[in-house]
Amino acid sequence: MATVTPDLGRAGGSGGEGSNVLRLGKPFRYTVLILVGAFFIIPILASARFSFLGNNNSYTLSAYTQLFGTPQFWSTLWLSVKVGVGTVALTLVLLIPTVIFVHVRLPRLRRLFESVSLLPLVIPSVVVTLGVITSFRNLPNIIYGTPVILALEYVVLALPYSYRTFDSAVQSIDLKTLVDAGQSLGAGWIKLLRFAILPNLRSGLLGASILTFAFCLGEFAVASLLSFTTFPVFLVQVGRLEASQAVALSLIALIFTWIPLALVMIVFSQRRGARRVAGVESAIEAAVAD
Amino acid sequence: MAVKDEIRSGSESVSGGGGEAPADAGRPRRARRRGRWHTGIGALPFLVYVSLFLLVPAISVVATAFKNGNGQFTMANFDEAVHGVYLQSFIASIKLSFASALIAAVVGVLTALAVSATDNRIVRALVTAGSGVFANTGGVPLAFSFIATVGNFGVVTKLLASAGFDPYAHGFSLYSVLGLTIVYQYFLIPLMILIMIPPIQALRKEWIDASASLGASRFQFWRWVGIPLLTPPMLAAFIVLFTDAFAAYATAEALTSGTIPLVPIQLGSLISGNVLAGQTNLGDALGAGMIVVVMVAALLYAYVQRKASKWLR
Numbered sequence: 001m002a003t004v005t006p007d008l009g010r011a012g013g014s015g016g017e018g019s020n021v022l023r024l025g026k027p028f029r030y031t032v033l034i035l036v037g038a039f040f041i042i043p044i045l046a047s048a049r050f051s052f053l054g055n056n057n058s059y060t061l062s063a064y065t066q067l068f069g070t071p072q073f074w075s076t077l078w079l080s081v082k083v084g085v086g087t088v089a090l091t092l093v094l095l096i097p098t099v100i101f102v103h104v105r106l107p108r109l110r111r112l113f114e115s116v117s118l119l120p121l122v123i124p125s126v127v128v129t130l131g132v133i134t135s136f137r138n139l140p141n142i143i144y145g146t147p148v149i150l151a152l153e154y155v156v157l158a159l160p161y162s163y164r165t166f167d168s169a170v171q172s173i174d175l176k177t178l179v180d181a182g183q184s185l186g187a188g189w190i191k192l193l194r195f196a197i198l199p200n201l202r203s204g205l206l207g208a209s210i211l212t213f214a215f216c217l218g219e220f221a222v223a224s225l226l227s228f229t230t231f232p233v234f235l236v237q238v239g240r241l242e243a244s245q246a247v248a249l250s251l252i253a254l255i256f257t258w259i260p261l262a263l264v265m266i267v268f269s270q271r272r273g274a275r276r277v278a279g280v281e282s283a284i285e286a287a288v289a290d
Numbered sequence: 291m292a293v294k295d296e297i298r299s300g301s302e303s304v305s306g307g308g309g310e311a312p313a314d315a316g317r318p319r320r321a322r323r324r325g326r327w328h329t330g331i332g333a334l335p336f337l338v339y340v341s342l343f344l345l346v347p348a349i350s351v352v353a354t355a356f357k358n359g360n361g362q363f364t365m366a367n368f369d370e371a372v373h374g375v376y377l378q379s380f381i382a383s384i385k386l387s388f389a390s391a392l393i394a395a396v397v398g399v400l401t402a403l404a405v406s407a408t409d410n411r412i413v414r415a416l417v418t419a420g421s422g423v424f425a426n427t428g429g430v431p432l433a434f435s436f437i438a439t440v441g442n443f444g445v446v447t448k449l450l451a452s453a454g455f456d457p458y459a460h461g462f463s464l465y466s467v468l469g470l471t472i473v474y475q476y477f478l479i480p481l482m483i484l485i486m487i488p489p490i491q492a493l494r495k496e497w498i499d500a501s502a503s504l505g506a507s508r509f510q511f512w513r514w515v516g517i518p519l520l521t522p523p524m525l526a527a528f529i530v531l532f533t534d535a536f537a538a539y540a541t542a543e544a545l546t547s548g549t550i551p552l553v554p555i556q557l558g559s560l561i562s563g564n565v566l567a568g569q570t571n572l573g574d575a576l577g578a579g580m581i582v583v584v585m586v587a588a589l590l591y592a593y594v595q596r597k598a599s600k601w602l603r
Binding site: 024028039043045047097123127131132219224243247250251257258 | 479
């Protein structure tokens, strides 16, 4: 969907940098930032308060202790982690050869492959789930009847984030030269990947992995409609019975999603300073913008 | 980093000596064809994978939508999907997505402008990183944190009630379309900020200086330069937000337990087995309808995006 070309911002250069060239007064800026900031911070503070609130307006940790004592909390979290790890592994196996291949052999088709990776944005995940049920019902039970199907689908559904992140990382290194150099020194593709290409793509790989993993931990629609009790599905079940526990759980989930995502964003803002044509950051910008 | 530079500088001299085409090479070079043994295996698995796990399901939904329970061709599913409660859910979904996207677009642009005009690097870094994080935080946890805030017994609800204004006594409910519109802002506004910061920063300093030296007032600058330049990217962003809101399922389901008539929710409840006799493939027709709505949005997007990219290069 979003073809928000990452290089747009850099092209114009000095736009908003440094001085108030946009001619917006201080009162306007601070009013907007404070109001919007409040909208984003208040629900977090409210959740924290709500989750610590006991019966008689006293503060208690009971929502948290009860939660950690629930075996389902751990089992569903473990399931989500397993699905996430599987998805990340599968994503990397699929993306690394594909993106590198496209850059080396089919540079003219780069945009096409990128559009393919954005297809999941055009097909809502509820619709994909229905399609999975109608078309894969007859597959062997090991695939369709187990969370394996979740990992298989998540690879596709997270592509808009993972593909573009990795693609821009590859774009930002001089891949052709690396390949030429390696080949002229007699390295095969395995050696080339292992010693020359992948070490240069570490942050791209990390970014793609984190975004994919965060997606898997939060995904609800597909898991719930295919009747797998992953962490978010468990969260909804808790919410039907015990609001304060659900809020506590949400707070934990949010914080644990924010930490890795913030990590990606920090990596990205540091690279912005370091290099003009930075890959990961623009990709994240673009991926997130989708 | 040092290793990388080493490899790079080393490789440059090698390729320079090899008489390869200069750096602009946008097309595959003949010299490459030698290593043919792995050609083809590179990109094929990816395309096969996406076809199998995305296109096959999507196509099967559309194909099934034209069939009745016995596998014969019929338009009855679509007939049902565009009447009565299902028509209502399409209308409600489109209204909700349109309103949410509109509010988020306005607030997001104002915020992006405010951030771009701020000298404070920390504020900028904070807003950009925060937007990246929040835009990715949809779903179930979000619903519950809003329940804790402005739900029936939410913290802010209680505060307002004790201050003499109980929103629930004045017709407000979080578990409604209005409530969803508010909750959706939490991931739509950051999305808008992220999309709009690059085009706003691309407003060239020369243009701003030029308009200033020509004596343009602040109003004139925005009327003749700023707004015309930012309108196409804003429209494109609006469509992205609309699509995002239209396809959202988790937040609405968690917040309303499936009681609100929106297309994804209706489809979800059909999938979960609440299928009446004679409605076997109705869900597929709803799914096909959703694809059509998003496709229309995507086409509009492509059109607007083409216009948008004209100036901001």
